[in-house]
Amino acid sequence: MADRVPIPMVLFEHLAQTGLDVDAVLRLAKLPRSRFNVARPEGTTAEFFALWRAVEQTAADPGLGLQLGHAALTDEENVASLAALHSNTLGEGLERLARYKRLVCPEKVWLDIAHGEARLRFQWLLANEEPPALLTDLIFAGIVKVAQQGTNTPIKPRRIELTRAPADEIMLQQHFGCEICFDAPHDVMVFDEAALALPMVKRNAQFLAILLPGLDLALSNNDASRTLVDDVRDALVETMAGERPAISKVAKSLGMSVRTLQRRLGELGTTHQDLLDEVRHQSARRLLKATSLGIGEVAFLLGYEEVNSFTRAFHLWEGVTPAGWRLNAAA
Structure with a gap:
């Protein structure tokens, strides 16, 4: 999946109408104004987030x-x-x-x-x-x-x-x-x-008959660029909520046997455990930074049976305990 997010020029018009200095926002986000002198401006997810964080820091409301x-x-x-x-x-x-x-x-x-x-x-x-x-x-x-x-x-x-x-x-x-x-x-x-x-008052079957085939084709082309690794990551995120996403559950959600999933991941140079660790690592950073959940609660949500197991894993990823990383992230 391409990391491209549309950044419509109408957004800057709306920001200006609220009283924000758009040039100041872009400078804070480290996005040069020249990036948007094209018909359809885009940015990466990180750049898009940087833009909105700059708006957060600049806006009084x-x-x-x-x-x-x-x-x-x-x-x-x-x-x-x-x-x-x-x-x-x-x-x-x-x-x-x-x-x-x-x-x-x-x-x-x-x-x-x-x-x-x-x-x-x-x-x-x-x-x-x-x-x-x-x-x-x-x-x-x-x-x-x-x-x-x-x-x-x-x-x-x-x-x-x-x-x-x-x-x-x-x-x-x-x-x-x-x-x-x-x-x-x-x-x-x-x-x-x-x-x-509830019925939609603007429902229009003729309009959808024109719109949807093109959207479905675009979605098919988009999905064609995805790999099994992308699908497994999505499955892990979707199923990981208080229990360890077993490979049998992931394989079932993808419509294949455990042995086939293991073989195909091996051909791509990775394993279910590698991807589970990757998703857990990313999710742990997000939960520790953005929420006030206790370390034990974070461990539970990531599917760890014991807090010590989560602490050891996190220390391997970051070189510091979850509590220590949270303090550094808040500084």
Whole structure:
């Protein structure tokens, strides 16, 4: 998957309208203005995060992300949002939003329905650090705007789960009108399952008949560049929540036997354990830096049976204990 994120010029127009000095933001993000003198400006995930962190540091309003998301920066430009808006029902729209999101940027969305809840889970596939809080707020506010605009109802999420440590809880509760949970394993927006049946007022089968074949072809071409290693990483991230993702579960999720998975990974010069260690390492850094979870809780979420096992593994990765690394990261 190519590490390319569109950075539309309309974004800078919106930032300027809020009173921000766009040139100062770009200097802080170490992104030269000349990078955006092209028809379709793009950046890497790291550059995109740097841009939004610069906006966070420059903006006086902690609710700027909510404001920009509600303004629907991409509702009429983002192909995933367009596919959602013209679907028959909210559920169908959210499924299409999840399916086509990766065509917009290297962010994957899972839609899971169980126990009366529809859970939208978000994961930046090529990120080495936690996304800026302001960016997450913008994305979540944009999803709610699509749902409200599409159904023409004041629909609200049932709950929002954020990986970051507690901050601005009252502001988020007032905007979204729902429970806000912090220190979560993943960034998740939860709707009532019953809401999925709401009709979309802009539904247009003819428009989708024109739009979707091109999107599916682009998605197929995008997936053609993926490797088995990418698929295994995704499977590990998806299944790792309080238990060790056994290779048998990963193989089953990919539709192959354990022996075939081991053989094909070996041909690519890696193993299930190597990839599990890589995903655990990246997830551990994210959880230690962005949340206030205890070391034992982090170890549990990463599937370690004992805290000591996690501590030893982390020391091998970073040369310091998890607690020591967290102190250094906070300095």
